[in-house]
Amino acid sequence: MNYRKFGNTELLVSEIGFGAWGIGGPAMVGNTAIGWGNVNDETSIQALKKSFDLGINFYDTADFYGFGHSEELIGRVFANRDDVIIASKVGHRVENNNIVLDYTKKHILKSCEESLKRLQRNHIDYYQLHSAKLEHLQNGECIEAMEQLKRTGKIRYWGISLNTFNPYPEAEFLINKNLSDGFQLVLNIINQRAIKLIGDAEKKGYGVIARIPLQFGLLTGKFNKNTKFEKNDHRYFRLPPEFLAQLIDTLESVWTLTDKYGISKTSLALSFILNHSGVSTVIPGIKTPEQAEMNTQQLVKISEDDMKVLYQLFEKKFNSLVDRMV
Numbered sequence: 001m002n003y004r005k006f007g008n009t010e011l012l013v014s015e016i017g018f019g020a021w022g023i024g025g026p027a028m029v030g031n032t033a034i035g036w037g038n039v040n041d042e043t044s045i046q047a048l049k050k051s052f053d054l055g056i057n058f059y060d061t062a063d064f065y066g067f068g069h070s071e072e073l074i075g076r077v078f079a080n081r082d083d084v085i086i087a088s089k090v091g092h093r094v095e096n097n098n099i100v101l102d103y104t105k106k107h108i109l110k111s112c113e114e115s116l117k118r119l120q121r122n123h124i125d126y127y128q129l130h131s132a133k134l135e136h137l138q139n140g141e142c143i144e145a146m147e148q149l150k151r152t153g154k155i156r157y158w159g160i161s162l163n164t165f166n167p168y169p170e171a172e173f174l175i176n177k178n179l180s181d182g183f184q185l186v187l188n189i190i191n192q193r194a195i196k197l198i199g200d201a202e203k204k205g206y207g208v209i210a211r212i213p214l215q216f217g218l219l220t221g222k223f224n225k226n227t228k229f230e231k232n233d234h235r236y237f238r239l240p241p242e243f244l245a246q247l248i249d250t251l252e253s254v255w256t257l258t259d260k261y262g263i264s265k266t267s268l269a270l271s272f273i274l275n276h277s278g279v280s281t282v283i284p285g286i287k288t289p290e291q292a293e294m295n296t297q298q299l300v301k302i303s304e305d306d307m308k309v310l311y312q313l314f315e316k317k318f319n320s321l322v323d324r325m326v
Contacts, residue, residue, distance in 0.1 A: 001055025001296065006280045007182050007207030009157050011085055011125060015274055016296050017058035018051050019211065019283035023073055024066025026232040030097035035066060036285070037233035041073065043288055048077045050289035052084065054296045060184070060209060060283045062089035062130055063115050071118035079120035087184075087209070088115050089130035089161055091142075103132050103142035112154055126207075127155040128184055131162070134169045143179060157181035159207070165323060167194050175204050182207030182280070187273050189254060190215045190247075191322050192314040195276075202278030210273045210282045214266065215325075218247055221255065221265035238325055250317050257306055267298035272310060275302050 002015045023044035027035040048059070059078070061070045071088060078084045090111045093102050115124065127149065129142055136142050137160075146158040159182035162170055167185045174180045183201055185194040187210040201208050214220050216235050225245040229236040239247070258268050266284075273282045284295045302310075 003057075004280050005207075006126070006157075007201075008205035009126075009181050009207060011157070011207070013058040013085055013207075013281045014056045015281060015299070016056055016270065017060055017209070017281040017283040018048065018056050018292075019285040020059055020061040020070045020074060021065045022285040022287045023047065024061075024070035027066050027069075028232060029094055029099050032099075033232045033234045033236060034064070034099075035232065035234065036287070037230050039287055044073050045077055046289050047286050047292055048074065051286055051292040052078075054292055056292070056296070057083065058085045058087065058281050058283070060087045060211075062092075062128075063111055063118075064089070064092040064130065067094075068114070068118050071115055075118050075120035080122070085125045086119060086121065087126040087128060088119070088124050089128040090115070091130035091132055091136075101131070101133070101136070103129060103136040103139075103145075105141045105145040105148075108142060108145035109149070112149055116154065123153055124155045125157065126182065127158045129158075129160045132160055132170065133163075134173055137170055137173050146180075157207075159183055161211070162186075162194075164191070164212075164325070165193065167197055171197055171201070175200065175206070180206070182209065184209040184211055186210075186212045187276070187279065188213050188215045189219055189269055189272050189310055189314070190251075190318045191325070192311065193319070193322065195311075198276055198278040207280040208278055210279050213273050213282045213284050214269055218251065219265060219269035221251075223248065243324060247321065250321070253313060253317070254310070257302075257309075260306070261300050261302070263298040263300055264294070266294055267300070268302075270295065271298075271300045271302055272307070274299060275307060 003012045006013050022036040025039045091103050093100050149155045159180045161184040164186050286292050
């Protein structure tokens with residue numbers, strides 16, 4: 001495992017991190033799935049342990065993943081250990097069967113204490129505003145809360161998990177005011193909209209976490225046109241059959257590179273992201289020990305010419321499809 005410095009912080013993070021949304025298990029808000037379907041807690045625990053054995057030291061979760069269950073599992077495995085780096089998020093809650101974005105100081109301070117209890121830690125290494133909007137940042141209350149948590153030692157560093165489709169307004173606001181320590185953003189072969197931001201962040205000393213690197217599993221190549229998702233899996237509404245079929249057809253032009261480099265589709269997807277020096281860590285979702293092994297193998301340097309091919313595919317084919325991935 002290779003390690004990279006997280007921006008200007010003291011954190012040295014594994015290039016491959018552990019995305020812990022999936023181990024939160026099935027969770028519903030009204031009729032809307034916000035999880036990845038059924039999981040087995042013992043398998044999740046084995047996945048966490050196997051990942052650590054493979055050199056993964058960065059674990060990204062949120063208080064909303066399984067309504068705290070993801071944090072609880074991480075706490076059971078890594079309670080009070082200083083050789084793992086834990087990132088979590090705050091800002092979502094449920095009210096009257098609806099998801100509410102809450103970036104009030106009161107909610108953030110209270111939620112941080114609750115996350116610390118579930119994680120069985122006295123501090124969170126990197127705490128993130130979970131998809132906060134520009135208006136929340138301009139209000140300033142959430143920034144005041146994060147700075148207070150940092151001063152009091154409840155968190156070491158803080159940042160924001162950015163919008164999937166247009167990450168720039170919130171990031172530019174924080175960069176211009178020299179606030180926060182890092183950004184979490186979407187980057188993968190299908191969604192490359194944050195490429196310029198990654199370069200800007202690197203120049204300014206911000207750490208970058210790349211999420212959804214396998215685009216809901218599409219970039220593992222494990223789906224076919226007959227794949228069906230259960231209703232308690234968020235992909236049930238994000239990847240309806242007709243759209244899934246279109247994406248599978250469009251991806252055919254990508255997979256010729258797996259033969260060229262002699263690697264799996266998963267390895268190609270992760271290698272594409274790690275070819276960007278501004279990325280500190282990539283967090284594929286890991287639910288089993290087997291997935292932990294799969295996500296840490298065959299990472300390669302992709303040639304400049306082949307990277308250009310993937311950039312061009314995004315501009316010509318994928319960019320127009322991104323907004324449909326609600």
